[in-house]
Amino acid sequence: MTQNIALQIREQITQSKKILITTRQQATGDGLSSCLALFLFLKKINKNAEVVINGFKLPDNLSFLPAVQEVKNEVKRLKKFIINLDISQTGIEALNYDIAGNNLRIHLTPKFGVFNADDVKLENSRFTFDLIIALDTPDLEGLGKLYDFHRDIFYQLPVINIDHSPANEQYGHFNLIDVTRASTAEIVYQLINEWQPTLLDQAMATCLLAGLISKTKSFKTNQVNPAALKVAGELINLGANRKEIVTHLYQTKTIATLKLWGKILGRLQADAGSKIVWSKLDLHDFTESGATEKDIAGVIEELIASSPLSQIIILFYQLGLNQTKVILHTQNLTNALGLIKQFNPTGDKNNAIVVLDLGIDQAEKIILETIKAQII
Numbered sequence: 001m002t003q004n005i006a007l008q009i010r011e012q013i014t015q016s017k018k019i020l021i022t023t024r025q026q027a028t029g030d031g032l033s034s035c036l037a038l039f040l041f042l043k044k045i046n047k048n049a050e051v052v053i054n055g056f057k058l059p060d061n062l063s064f065l066p067a068v069q070e071v072k073n074e075v076k077r078l079k080k081f082i083i084n085l086d087i088s089q090t091g092i093e094a095l096n097y098d099i100a101g102n103n104l105r106i107h108l109t110p111k112f113g114v115f116n117a118d119d120v121k122l123e124n125s126r127f128t129f130d131l132i133i134a135l136d137t138p139d140l141e142g143l144g145k146l147y148d149f150h151r152d153i154f155y156q157l158p159v160i161n162i163d164h165s166p167a168n169e170q171y172g173h174f175n176l177i178d179v180t181r182a183s184t185a186e187i188v189y190q191l192i193n194e195w196q197p198t199l200l201d202q203a204m205a206t207c208l209l210a211g212l213i214s215k216t217k218s219f220k221t222n223q224v225n226p227a228a229l230k231v232a233g234e235l236i237n238l239g240a241n242r243k244e245i246v247t248h249l250y251q252t253k254t255i256a257t258l259k260l261w262g263k264i265l266g267r268l269q270a271d272a273g274s275k276i277v278w279s280k281l282d283l284h285d286f287t288e289s290g291a292t293e294k295d296i297a298g299v300i301e302e303l304i305a306s307s308p309l310s311q312i313i314i315l316f317y318q319l320g321l322n323q324t325k326v327i328l329h330t331q332n333l334t335n336a337l338g339l340i341k342q343f344n345p346t347g348d349k350n351n352a353i354v355v356l357d358l359g360i361d362q363a364e365k366i367i368l369e370t371i372k373a374q375i376i
Contacts, residue, residue: 005176009160010195012174016131018048020075020153024137025054025144026351029062029214029249031136034162034184036067037207038133041192044199050075050129054144059297064248065210066203078128078150084121089113127153133160136184138167141337142348162187167333167349182223185211186231193234202239209240210249217304218246259289261299270310274372277307280316280360293317296327304329312339312371316364319355324363328352339371 013019021039023031035051042049056073083106091111098105108115132154134140140147140154147154161172164181178187185208192200212232216224219232236242253261264279271277286292300315307313313329326343329351330336336352337345345354356363 005174006191006194008174009176009191012131012158012160013042013045013047016047018129019050019131019133020129021049021051021133021135022137022143022146023053023135024142024348024351025056025146026142026347026353027053027056028136030183030185030211032062032068032071033065033207033211033214034135034188035071036065037185037188037192037204037211038135039070040067040201040204040207041196041199044201045196052146054146057294061249061252062210064244065207067207075146075150078153082123084123085115086119086121090115090119127157129153130157131160132157133162134172135162135188136165137161138163138165138349139169140171144346162191165350167335180225180227182221182225182228183212183215185209185215186228189231189235200238205235205238205240206245209235209242210245213242213245214249217301218250254291254295256289256291257295257299260285260291260295261302263289264299264303264315271368271372274375275309275311276314276368276371277303277310277312278314278316278364278368279303280318280364282318282360283320285317300327300329304331312375314367314371316360316367318360322357322359324356324358324360326354326356326363326367328354328367334375339374340367342370343367 019042021035023035032053035053039049039051050072051070052072052075054074056071058068058071062068085108087110090113093109093111096107134143137143158174159172160174160176161168161170162176162184164178164184164187166179168177170177176187176191181187189208192204209232212228213219216228219229232242260281263281263285267279269278296315296317303315304313311330311332311334313331315327317325319325328336328340335349337347337349340352340354343354343356345352347353358366
């Protein structure tokens with residue numbers, strides 16, 4: 001870890017009064033777990049912090065994580081708008097308001113004389129937060145509406161960017177990017193361990209080991225190295241239960257999810273030249289399996305874990321007779337959003353989602369042709 005950056009991050013945290021912790025809107029197990037571990041640590045050093053992930057919906061297999069109930073899916077009250085009225089010469093008799101259409105009208109009655117326009121000053125309060133920490137997030141656009149609707153806070157507040165991805169855009173004022181690490185959780189562990197190791201406890205260790213196991217698919221990916229295994233051992237010594245974490249992450253699939261997984265495997269296709277793997281689900285697959293769209297997240301994780309040599313993984317599934325949802329995942333430096341940018345996808349560099357008003361076969365054809373034209 002770059003000591004200079006680590007020291008600067010400590011200083012920023014020490015000086016801060018309220019911290020916003022976040023990760024990409026398509027939160028990975030690594031990103032969510034790292035946010036929670038850092039949140040728990042900040043509480044121990046008496047820092048006021050919130051974890052906000054745009055549109056967050058808790059996956060069933062991550063519901064065991066300590067403090068996960070603290071995660072908010074949107075940020076509120078970032079700033080107050082203040083109307084400052086000088087009443088030194090007039091006093092005030094009454095104040096009320098009404099709403100006419102889209103307009104708020106404030107009615108003020110002075111005790112003496114009249115109010116003038118010069119008596120009114122408009123101002124904004126300070127931001128609710130004074131520091132932002134983004135984890136496991138290669139680019140700001142991946143934060144979704146948290147960034148799209150509140151860009152000013154990312155320009156006006158210091159941003160700490162912690163990640164292990166070589167695709168990270170180094171958008172922070174303080175960028176702690178370690179591409180030699182298999183997960184962001186390892187970097188967070190090292191940051192805490194080099195700062196205040198005695199504060200590391202079982203809850204933090206559980207979050208961090210869950211993040212590491214989730215990112216490496218239980219130590220099965222090519223990114224696993226001796227450093228990752230060493231960190232895992234240290235987290236287990238702190239009380240993290242590897243067996244329990246693996247059970248929650250990978251061994252609690254419902255019958256419906258397993259049936260859905262079987263249908264995906266039965267239709268799995270691959271293009272060796274472009275290193276694309278894809279599959280699809282139609283409306284009957286959900287009906288027959290008893291699964292819902294909520295089960296898709298777990299299935300996608302399995303598809304990624306089962307395709308380590310593929311660079312692009314796509315799942316097509318039918319929302320209606322003429323509507324198809326496409327989930328695209330890239331495992332290299334290829335920008336997932338860029339591959340299908342003409343369809344206005346949402347997501348981040350590694351995960352893109354788009355809904356097309358097309359039948360599933362048409363959607364499959366046009367998406368594959370679009371991607372292959374760019375990479376072959």
